[in-house]
Amino acid sequence: xxxxxxxxxxxxxxxxxxxxxxxxxxxxxPLSAVFLKTSTMSWDELxxxxxxxxxxxxxxxxxxxxxxxxxxNAVFGLLxxxxxxxxxxxxxxxxxxxxDLPFALPTAVAGxxxxxxYAKNGWIGALLEPLGIKIAFGPPGVLxxxxxxxxxxxxxxxxxxxEDLETExxxxxxxxxxxxxxxxxxxxxxxxxxxxLTGFALAFARAVGEYGSVIFIAGNIPMVSEITPLxxxxxxxxxxxxxxxxxxxxxxxxxxxxxxxxNGLQAWTARRTGRAI
Amino acid sequence: xxxxxxxxxxxxxxxxALNNVSLNFPDGELVALLGPSGCGKTTLLRVIAGxxxxxxxxxxxxxxxxxxxxxxxxxxxFVFQHxxxxxxxxxxxxxxxxxxxxxxxxxPSEKDIRAKVNRLLDLVQLGWxxxxxxxxxxxxxxxxxxxxxxxxxxxxxxxxxxxxxxLDAKVRKELRRWLRTLHDExxxxxxxxxxxxxxxxxxxDRIVLxxxxxxEQIGTPKEIYEQPATAFAYSFIGSVNEFRGxxxxxxxxxxxxxxxxxxGTFKNGQExxxxxRPHDTEIVANPQSEDGxxxxxxxxxxxxxxxxxxLVANGEAREGRKEFFEVEIPGSDVQSLGLSTGxxxxxxxxxxxxxxxxxxxxxxx
Numbered sequence: 001x002x003x004x005x006x007x008x009x010x011x012x013x014x015x016x017x018x019x020x021x022x023x024x025x026x027x028x029x030p031l032s033a034v035f036l037k038t039s040t041m042s043w044d045e046l047x048x049x050x051x052x053x054x055x056x057x058x059x060x061x062x063x064x065x066x067x068x069x070x071x072x073n074a075v076f077g078l079l080x081x082x083x084x085x086x087x088x089x090x091x092x093x094x095x096x097x098x099x100d101l102p103f104a105l106p107t108a109v110a111g112x113x114x115x116x117x118y119a120k121n122g123w124i125g126a127l128l129e130p131l132g133i134k135i136a137f138g139p140p141g142v143l144x145x146x147x148x149x150x151x152x153x154x155x156x157x158x159x160x161x162x163e164d165l166e167t168e169x170x171x172x173x174x175x176x177x178x179x180x181x182x183x184x185x186x187x188x189x190x191x192x193x194x195x196x197l198t199g200f201a202l203a204f205a206r207a208v209g210e211y212g213s214v215i216f217i218a219g220n221i222p223m224v225s226e227i228t229p230l231x232x233x234x235x236x237x238x239x240x241x242x243x244x245x246x247x248x249x250x251x252x253x254x255x256x257x258x259x260x261x262x263n264g265l266q267a268w269t270a271r272r273t274g275r276a277i
Numbered sequence: 278x279x280x281x282x283x284x285x286x287x288x289x290x291x292x293x294a295l296n297n298v299s300l301n302f303p304d305g306e307l308v309a310l311l312g313p314s315g316c317g318k319t320t321l322l323r324v325i326a327g328x329x330x331x332x333x334x335x336x337x338x339x340x341x342x343x344x345x346x347x348x349x350x351x352x353x354x355f356v357f358q359h360x361x362x363x364x365x366x367x368x369x370x371x372x373x374x375x376x377x378x379x380x381x382x383x384x385p386s387e388k389d390i391r392a393k394v395n396r397l398l399d400l401v402q403l404g405w406x407x408x409x410x411x412x413x414x415x416x417x418x419x420x421x422x423x424x425x426x427x428x429x430x431x432x433x434x435x436x437x438x439x440x441x442x443x444l445d446a447k448v449r450k451e452l453r454r455w456l457r458t459l460h461d462e463x464x465x466x467x468x469x470x471x472x473x474x475x476x477x478x479x480x481x482d483r484i485v486l487x488x489x490x491x492x493e494q495i496g497t498p499k500e501i502y503e504q505p506a507t508a509f510a511y512s513f514i515g516s517v518n519e520f521r522g523x524x525x526x527x528x529x530x531x532x533x534x535x536x537x538x539x540x541g542t543f544k545n546g547q548e549x550x551x552x553x554r555p556h557d558t559e560i561v562a563n564p565q566s567e568d569g570x571x572x573x574x575x576x577x578x579x580x581x582x583x584x585x586x587x588l589v590a591n592g593e594a595r596e597g598r599k600e601f602f603e604v605e606i607p608g609s610d611v612q613s614l615g616l617s618t619g620x621x622x623x624x625x626x627x628x629x630x631x632x633x634x635x636x637x638x639x640x641x642x
Contacts, residue, residue, distance in 0.1 A: 166359075166361075168357055168361040169363065171348070171355070171361070172355065172357060172361040172363075172426075173363075173374070174347070174348045174349055175328070175348050175349075175353065175355040175427070176375035176378065176426065176427070176429075177352075177379060177430055178349070178374070178378040179349070186374070190365040191364065191365060273365035273366075273410070
């Protein structure tokens, strides 16, 4: 029964089996444990755990700030990638290496550093204080931290596409009478868009799960600047394991749905522009 | 539209790509810029298009100075070697691009755009691929679409950079015949860059032969082929046998041997290079003959009307002498001369063209 459908590439059974086992061990089984634990709760318990006003406020902050941070990163990450690929300037390699720093830095270090800078008595915080802008210890602080940790994702996904995009396309557009802006808008940007979307999705996913850097700068005021991962930790510390897994399940489901939507969007743009999916 | 190039020079770092080039392209002709790779022909084309700016010199289009105009204002159609079709647009949208990016006041209506694009698709005989994406087309089809896209903006001149360079031999041949027919229909002044002499000879009205950033010769394909003006022109166009030596009276002395030549006035002892086309080269079966350069037959190809004989020089490779020779003789001569592989013979030029050897690497005699 296996001999009928011969494939050119051998080892299909083995590699698929390995993929599934590995994915199960690393991702699916731990995640299903979350749902399993949650399923032991009664409906009322579940609703009171996941729909408490304080928890709902944290969802709004976590997903809202993550979305905003990913959007900011999409814009500025694109600019950075553009600068790094299109121009040569002294120190370019160093700047290029700096981009990865948020990847490598322990998130707690990032959180402390950002707090030190943006607090009332920090370098930037002190400048903004007289203007009535408060960043650290409030929702804007959360946004700053999430933007910081998400930046490399956009730059690193867009950069290779931009490097491969030969100037020939822009030259062709110009020779057909397009202005610089039209060439960017109609030729360069559509080519970059799928990569940009991937970068956005990665930055967003990373921001949703971020904990370490945010708790230092957020101030963690209930209903105002408390993120969902912190709620989960708090519940764990109070030995409310069921409550923690319930909130975690909600996070998982929302994240999964959002990533599904982004993937769908990608497939749609790919189809619309004739690329294989 | 006429194109005038006046004293153009262009340097990339320390590399002189173009060195004081002046040219005049007459209206309505299909001109080939021919030369080996790295000779500056593509740079010249890009300077004419406005994609590159020359260090010195001027470009005059239709009698008006266009040196400081950018590519958008010059209204030239440019076709790239690798097509540069926009991957995310359908073939239709690719061709319509130049019309859609016009300022609102000059932009044709959607209906007019549609009609025009369809007309162009018919012109390049690809009406049925309008809704496909470039990645779904073959190389030859892509290049025809690229051409249609360039023509959509009604350029005053069409510039093609190695348009068939990325295609396989068969498609290439088809496409260049097609380009010739298209040009005869449209009569738009066109310049195309190529390193393929066969392509230039077959397609163009006029050839500009470029070497090391300078123009070597300008002429019709017939002139270029039959009366090469310089040693470079001779060796670059068509296959040729090359003999380097010193002038000695009516002979060119090549090593210990000599070749008789008729034309040209050279001082005795001057270092020269002599060329002879394969069909103008004679084989003398007697290896003791006074006149001729000795060689031995390596292969005899073809037994029809024309036989091609490949030979190598005798003895060790001497400096300054080309190792390999090629001779075309009537097939019957192979029999009558009794030629066979391995035989030692002498070669002689029926119409030897002799040029002063500039980079004289001369064998000691």
